[in-house]
Amino acid sequence: MTPSPTTVPPAGPTTASAPTPGPAPAAGRIVVKYVALALIWGSSFLLIKVALEGLAPTQVALGRIVLGGLALFAVATVTRRRWPRDPRAWGHLAVTGLLLCVLPFLAFAWAGQHLASGLSSILNATTPLMTAAASAALLPAERLTRRQGLGLALGIVGVVVIVGPWTYLGDLAESAPLPAVLACLGATACYGLGMTYLRRFVTPLHLPAETVAAGQVGSAAVVMLLLAPFVAREPVTLSTSVVTSLVLLGVLGTGIAYVWNTQVVATWGAQRASTVTYLTPVVGVALGTAVLGEHLEWYEPVGGALVVVGVVVAQGALRRPVRRASHPVDLDTSRG
Template sequence: MTSQKTLTPRTWYELILLGVIWGMSFLAIRIALDTIPVITSVFHRVFWAALVLWIVIAFQRLPIPRSPRIWAIFLIMGLLNNVLPFSLMAWGQLYVETGLTSILNAATAIFGVLLAALFFRDERLTKTRILGVGLGFLGVSITIGLRQFGNLNPDNLGQIAILAGTLSYAFAAIWARIYMGDLSPKVAAAGMLTGSAILMTPIMLVTDGIPTLALPLETWLAIAYYALLATAGAYLLYYRVLQQAGSGNVLLVTLIIPPIAILMGAIVRNEALPARAFVGFAVLAVGLLILSRSRRRD
């Protein structure tokens, strides 16, 4: 586990900046989905982000892995951390508000704690963590309104898809800890995104065909934001914050993302979330704060 450290003013600034970048990404993705299909939107995200990271790696002259085993690991990591969650969550956003998507996205941390306890001896479920996980799931349940799932409509299926994406993120974290711990974060991120692009290309060609470049400027700006800034740039910033703040403190970013996404969705797309979404997020936030404190003490 990453050792825990005190949050300096600079680290707080970078943590908040990361939350703002990721919070605005939900709006950018939704804007792009107005004119391009889901699979194509994901392809753009992983392809351009990988290209940017390889440019950074070349500039810094970092060693590039050549082992087929490592590239197989990249492919699986790309599947778990990009292909599945990006696709599921983008499809879900066709039916779910951007703000609500960001709240459900916070379930990644809850699933992550549970899976870590199953796979790693040093990630046991203490009473404090059980309380945090319990409150987290209660918050998610309040947010989605379980009584609505008696009738599976597109809105409900969208929420299920988003939660499935967060579960995939959690499995990706397990995979990364087991197989990618010795790699440079920049190389690991570039390799993972490259693996994702390799997997997404044939899927896109079959489902959507060759992507057109004749897109509105608004769409290209949205793609540029979520691919270059919210994926490539955010990965670089995330690993920097993780190194400085530790894994417990970096969980706090999940509390920053939803307010930004909710605000941007309301301003740009006139989205209004039901009251239960805010109550659910409040309960979920308490659970995440408990988990953050428990990880800082370990």
Template sequence: MTHEAPWRTPLELTLLGAIWGGSFLFMRVAAADFGPFPLVEARLGLGALVLLPLLWAARAQFTPALWLRIAGIAAINSVIPFALFAWGAERAPAGIGAITNAMTVMFTALVAFLFFGERIGPRRLIGLVGGFVGVAILASGKTAGESVWPAALAGTAASLCYGFGLNFVRRYLTGYPSGAVAAANLVSGTVMLAPLAIYNWPHHPIGAASWASALLLGVLCTGVAFVFYYRLIARVGAPRTSTVTYLIPLFGVIWAWLILGEPLTLTMALAGALILAGVALSQSRARR
């Protein structure tokens, strides 16, 4: 029996939070050159290439009916939310998307309650209300004189999509290798979005920084991060792994501040604190 170092899991969770927090930085850099649909196509395609060996190994289990199911879930769990976050990244600081992304945990609980008969409980309900108040505060703010409410609403809608998507994955894709399912999700999304991406492909030259950001977004923040994520779930369980949600907004804001010089406003700090407090309440039952 091997003894696991006590620092291993916290270190890996922190690294995963740093990687996913960085995705909002890369979207912010690349979105202006690529536009939402081409950027998401690059992200999905590159991520799919990283995970393709996992799908190939389990290909015998993937029937046409399963592929059809995965394609439907991919639309709501990848294509639409990725596009919404990329659209928001063109219009507001990277930290806005990172903060609203934290709503995913609460929306997952709300969708399970409204559509699948799961209990929500008073703690989760209070957490959900607190999270919505945080988003309202965030949407009311301005950065460099510009209103951020369109990006805040886009990020909230993307998190709602994740809430539906995670419930669908849990109910309709259990029993299949998780890494292969993630790969199939990305492959389906790539094929689905290809016509829109080609039609909207920019006619102007795309800068080196945007290409590098798109590459990191697809390979590191999507492909590698998914492998990392599923390995953590297998080793320490989903509830503990889900605590990475707390770290994504923190790193998203820090990377944007350090690398892009984006401001951290009082409104962003207050909204982020409310949303994360709501996430903590909604998760408290799961960690008991």
């Protein structure tokens, strides 16, 4: 499903518009939502690990997507947000639901069986690289500048330091199984493509963020419910911790957080918004250590500090005000 050639230039939109009607969100509120996203999504890997104690990976993905979809539908209904009427918009929502929910959630849940939650959160920090690559190819207006590249490079160095690859030289296969690592990297590749697709095809619709997020996660829920009879038939063992983790993962991490993420992407752009995943390893490693007893090495907080520096540099390079379109961009598409 591609947009009509008369609605958007082949090079993509050259201006950004928030998906919410009325004035753009205040800068301070966007920063608060950005930090909240880091905390919420950083804790997601711990919640996945706990949920896997009683559920299969496909059931974890199914539960969080369905709960998130219900939460977002409730928000959109209460706030009386409008729904898109053009079928192409729903088609784009389905694509983003596949790229930003179904595929990565399945991959991270499966990898969570084999990797420490902290390591999963660290691998998740490759999302900005994936997004930068996709944005450079699909969004010429978001080409990397030298300073942006420096910020991204510092973040990646920080991630490498957090991982401490020198400690795995002798037993990498046992400590971090390659298929599980590749699953996490595949998930972040989906995130990168999905965030860029959102920016390129969905943002110009000027749909409310609640509508975009609800349509995206709702489409993903439909896909997962159709697949459930075939891929989520394993027996379950429910406990208070398992149920609580799944509810938090769905309602907050997959529900409310997706509204905030949509607002951040629309205001800051795909590349800058994706740097939230530089902060999730800090949260993920800290929670894995405090709650699950995962060992924290000296180099992990050092790497976390480098990650934060990379975020500051990358954001400083992106402080140019977002230009608004002088005329409406009519594209039928829409987008945690």
